[in-house]
Amino acid sequence: MVLDLLLIAVAITLDPLPIMAFVLVLSSYRGVWRGLAFILAWLACLVAVIALVLLFTGGQPPPPRSPPSTAALAAKLAIGVGLVLYGAHRRRVHRAPQAATEAKGRAKHASDPHGGTGRMSPWSAAALAVFLQPWGLVAAAATVVVRADLSHFASFAALFGFVLLATGSLLAAELYTVFAPEAAGVRLARLRSWLQEHQEPAIVVGCLVLGLWLTGNSIYQLTS
Template sequence: MLPDLVLIGLGIAIFPLSVTAFVVVLSADRGTWKGLAFILSWVACFVAVLAAVLITTGGKPPAPKSPPSTATIAVKLAIGTGLVVYGWYRYRGGGRTTRQERPSGADDAPAGGEAADAGRSPEPEEPSGRMSARLDRISGWTAAGLAPLLQPWGLVAAGAATVVGADLSRTSSYLALVAYAVLATSSLLAMELYAVFAPDTSRERLGQLRTWFQTHQNQALVGVSLVVGLFLMGKSIYELTS
């Protein structure tokens, strides 16, 4: 269970959409307080999911090869397949967007191209840019409300399906759950502490991180989705066939 939770927790921690949104929250006015509200809401939602799973199972994993155990593995296989499909979709879409950003003949445009461009309507603002502009003006309560919405629910669901195998009669299971929760929240905690103890330096560094994630958002989404998805698919197929 622990290797699965470590990989899933790491995927949640570096998920680009939530990380980018949190950096924007920190850069807003009174950003450290809004960031704290975001983290508290994030952790509360995350722990609620884990608690719901453990209450349902009673803290005892299903017996191997039993219908509940097989159903849990099938759920993880479905989630893994969904992540792979999503990653492939983002990869294909990202490739087309990159090719369309600059026409192949743009470098050979005639000298009058600038005048032609002047009559064109401006390009629509990117969705990520619109989101950033809105997040710059949010309140603390809004930041807290956004946290559950921005959690990567596909990965959270994969973690919940894995937690079904937790045996609370063993100390190792408690440690694994704590490590999973801390790892999944580690990036947010690190940025919050950085902003609190080094506000001047963090403003510049976090701005660079925000720019990097916005520039490489599609690649990061593809990488996280494919790595976690293929891992879940491979392990689930092995468990179902062994």
């Protein structure tokens, strides 16, 4: 369970789309407070999913080969296959000429050189966090949390570590902005530009690697 949660948390925290959106939130009016609203909503989604799964299982993992256990593994297998197919699709699409997209991106950047989002409200920032939550990866985590045994401290530590790591990139950007706002503004803008240029390869690699792992791990557990 721990390794599965670790890999999924890394995939969530390195997802380029939420990071780029969060950088925009931080660059908005009173961005630190908007960023805090974004993070709280992001955390609320993760905690809510974990709580619902634990409420369903009662904090005790279902016995091996039982219908709930098999259903969780089947769901994890389906998500893994879905991620592989999605990554392959994105890779195939990314091979097409990107000149029009790049020109559009340059025009947008020219019209908004600072990449700001104006006077975004905290509620809008929170809604954006919910919208951009990588729900496919969160669903994959839910299929793993089914195996959590709350009678052992290690399960609590694994769940806490998952939530913390899945939010790690956002927390790092928020704290950086709080303690070094001028330097953070410049470097986060550079990070956003870099992510815009490399988001497709990152998404493709992340989906393929995690999808293959979830698929192989699920097949092994279903057949062993």
